[in-house]
Amino acid sequence: MVPRAPERGTRDEGFHVADECIHGFDDGLCAICFPPKQPEPKPVAKAAPRARAGASRAARPAARVAGSSRAATSLAEAPVDPKTVRIYHVTHVENLAPILGSGAVLADDAGATPVVDLAAPDARAFRRSAPVGGVDAVVADYVPFLLSTDAHVWNAIRTGTPDPRLSAEAVQRPPADHVILVSSVASAVGARTETAGTVVVTDADAATGGVGSASAWPDVLRMLQRLHREDDGARLRSAEFLVRELLPLERVLLIAVGNDRVRDRVRAALDAVGVRTRVAVYPPWFQPTVEAPEA
Structure with a gap:
């Protein structure tokens, strides 16, 4: 089935919005269709001419400090933009x-009441006790988010593969019966960057136990940068992004669905409560992918 792109440049009742890409985002804001530019490689400096025998020590080129090239490359890398990280x-x-x-996506300990619980009871x-x-x-004080639509736990649902983190009901239901609420790191944290543990x-x-984590905002940005710059993306597919207590509905940028039937159902539910969140049909996010076992 050919992916159905969201309507471009229009919204119901005459509301006008900017053009959107196939993922439902305004042009230029989608990290998939408009990936951040990689920093330009620095020109390699030519080697200094070899000093003549007997030349004074002061005239010789300074010795290279070990690791200086790597440090220079690190400093040249553009920082991750929280507005474009989905x-x-x-x-x-x-x-x-x-x-x-x-009116919000709630954390478990904040009162979430799922009708269909995707989490296995033991998980x-x-x-609820894991610090x-x-x-x-x-x-459980946090709303869990994935950092990739190819995340291992989501692919287990898409392929119907049993996973100790997932309830049997989650993997038995068709993938297209699920929805994906999409936000951004910037929308999730808002202005609360001074408070460690907000995200x-x-x-x-x-x-x-023993996973790498970051809770202070500068450390969060650094870890996101490392995860996104890994060539194979393995840790990105395993990573979690946690939002303390809740994510208000107005910070959900898009609801992605797998087919027109679910799209119509979601739109009807949104209209019933007067919420105008975008809904986009994008089947590739709901189709199983073959992948190596999770490490």
Whole structure:
């Protein structure tokens, strides 16, 4: 089936918005269609001529400090832009009603009441006691987001593969019966960058002991940069982005769905409560992919 692109330049009832890409974002804001430019490579300096025998020590070129080339490259890398880094919350379409009723995507310990629970009971119980590194909180105090639409846990649902983190119901239902709430790192953190633990990023399942994590805003940005610059993207597919307590609906930039049937259902639910979040049909995000086992 050919992916159906969102309508461009229009919104119901005459509201005008900027042109959108196939993922539902304004032109220039999609990290997939408009990837950030990589920094230009620095020109390689020519080697200094070899000093003649007997030349004074002062005339000789300074010795290269070990690691200086790597440090220079690191400094030249452009910092990650939190406005273009997308985060993805996968849930079942049946769970959209309580989310709309709350006006936000709630964390487990903040009162989330999923109709179809994607988390396995043991996994949910464990996250209620698993501490978050560097913060006086547990994982269940946070709304979980993925950093890739090819994340291992989401692909387990797409392929119907049993996973200890997922309920049997989650992997037995068709992938297209789920929806993906898309936001950005900047939308999630808002103006709360001074408070450590407002958002947390981990390089693997947040409830797993010994995972790399960052909770202070500068450290969060640095870890996101490292995850996005890895060539194979393996850790990006395992990583989690956690948002403390809730994500208000107005910070959801897009709801991605797998087919027209679910799109119509989602739009009807949004209209019923007067929410005007974009809805985009994009089947590739809901189709299974063959991948290597998660490390």
